Amino acid sequence: MKKYIIKGTNEEEIIKKVANHFNVPIDFVKYEIVNREKTFFGKTKELTLKIWIEKTVIDVDEVESIIVEKEKEVEIKEKIEKKEKFNIEILKSGIFITIQENFESNSSNERLIIKELERREIKDPNLENVKKALYEKKGEKVKIAEYDKSYYIDALLRIELRKDNMEAVIVAYPPHRGNHISKDQIMTLLAENSILYGVDKNIIDEIVENRIYDKEIIVARGKPSEKGKNAEIITLFDTSSEIKIKKDESGKANLRDLNLIINVTKGEKLVQKIFATNGIKGKNVLGVEIIPEPGNDKKIFVGKNTSLTENEEFLIADIDGQLVDVNGNISVQPLYTVSGNVDYSVGNIEFNGSVHILGRVLEGFIIKAKGDVIIEEIVEDAIIETEGNVKVKQGILGKEDLKGYIKAEGNVEAKFIQYSKIDSGGIVEAIENILHSDINAKNDIICIKGRGKIIGGSLIAGKNIVTKYVGTEFGILTELTVGALPDIIEKNKLIDEELRKITKEKERTDTEADNLRMQEIQGKLDPKYRNLLLNLTKKKFEINKKIVELRNEKNILVNALNEGRKGKIHVFNELYPGAVIKIGENQLITKEIFRFSTFFFDNDKKEISTLPCELNE
Structure with missing residues (x-):
């Protein structure tokens, strides 16, 4: 080789x-x-x-393909070269030649033209007219032969619609001595068959330029319609039952905060419906619109204590409560029930409705509710806050440090209360005892149905305290205050403390300002202290204004405390020495045993007095 x-x-x-x-x-x-x-x-x-x-x-077909491709390249090249020199057109009116001005008039080019006529198999050409075109009529279209429709057969086209008029397919058949396929021929055929949409002009150009014959080619495609999207139902809360322990800024996790309850408020959106769409219209190659299939609708399940908005886009809560999801069906429950104890398996509870604990509440756990809180067993040293009532059927048992507390806007009821701190907007009632506890009640404190003993601690009631026993024979300090709301007493104490502080500050400011003022009068004031004197004078004015405001507020509180002198303490059995009785701003420290007595403020004597118990047990 x-x-x-x-x-x-x-x-x-x-x-x-x-x-x-x-x-x-x-x-x-x-x-x-x-x-x-x-x-x-x-x-x-x-x-x-x-x-x-x-x-x-190699394969014969492969060789043939290579040769055909080569011939096609040569043919196209020659076509381009000849088109630049002369052009032969086969028309119904005859065969014409047009020779370009820049094509030289000589015998060599004459032979080239004749050779091309022979290659194109032009029937009976008029060679004289060919010469005239070359030598005399450059740039003009010159007829050189007659047209014979049975001799010159142009390229033919076949068109077919498929796939429900979504595709138009053409097949071009090669010419015999006639004209090759043209773009106008294809476009005319499409128009005659009303094919108006989705025509691919690039494909048509490729067919014409590359003279693609005997091959089915898609020249137009319709646009399919798009089915509408199905409606979707989206729950706007995470309803999974997974424990969600949160961490504070330091990264510390509180294992009591499990966040198992999903609280919702009245009017809150729970579920959203994404409406089904109508879909997008399509169009076939004939320009006919195709109506799409609409998406499937889906209804929102309306559970208990929920309702749909007017346009049915959202499911909303009709009450405050717990969101419950059962297999995608959403409801709102006003009562949250714990079947056992409030411990690490349940975690702290924060709920927009009422809470029912079938067991006990262990030390350190927190319950916050907008409704009532009912506990079947004991509450240990825990925290309970509610906008409703609290009922503890087996009692409240805290620790001496009183870290745990109960704060209720309504009543608090328990079998017994020991080492507890309670703030009630209503009545506090213990069946058996109230021992060593701090209790504030807007209305009454009652301990009378069972043993009825109040021992130790501090009890404040806006109206009355009713009990069987107060203190013990050992003189344990027990403070009972009635007739003034706890917040009024506390606020009065704060104002007294603030008045004491600001009065001392006034004395210091007055002394400094008076000394500087005296130096100014005597002409001995150093200029650098003039601004200080000005600031002290301004401060005296502000302090005096503040004192006036505090004294006015103090007067209002004193009036409220005086009104509170109507409160009474009723003792059905015995009140032992060491008990401190307060009615309004008046106080009585007991040094003897009082039996079956009612303590009240005697407006005539201006002191706390007693009389036989006004109430029947």
């Missing part, structure tokens, strides 16, 4: 030239790169190839 060394700058051009030289398909040319010289910028300066011709035995 003979091999050749050839140099050049472009690998592809070298291979083409070799294939043309030996008149073989490019696939027969084999080579290897011997050397590649590059410029400073990395471009190829000179390429040295070792080349040989290898006539490999």
